[in-house]
Amino acid sequence: MPVTQPNLAGLAPGTRISQVMLADLIHVTTKTVRNWKDQGVLPEPYRLGTIEFWTPEQIQHWLADQNLPDGYIKSASETNAH
16 A cells, blocks of 8 residues: 555564665666666665665655655555565
8 A cells, every 4th residue: 555655664673675675665677776876866775795785764764855746655565575
């Protein structure tokens, strides 16, 4: 069910948001996520070796700064955990 505010509260503490998961949350392709990451549109991801990820807090803050239409963001419970 779409939500009117960016909401990642349904994610478990310590969740690492992958490019695939982020793409699903914000309704874009993984290629768009990669491009936005490379262009500095997204916050800088954390890295563990070659694995890149974002925290829910990073994405929540970033989404709050975006001018997205109501209902655009899926709730965390609607996304597939990747």
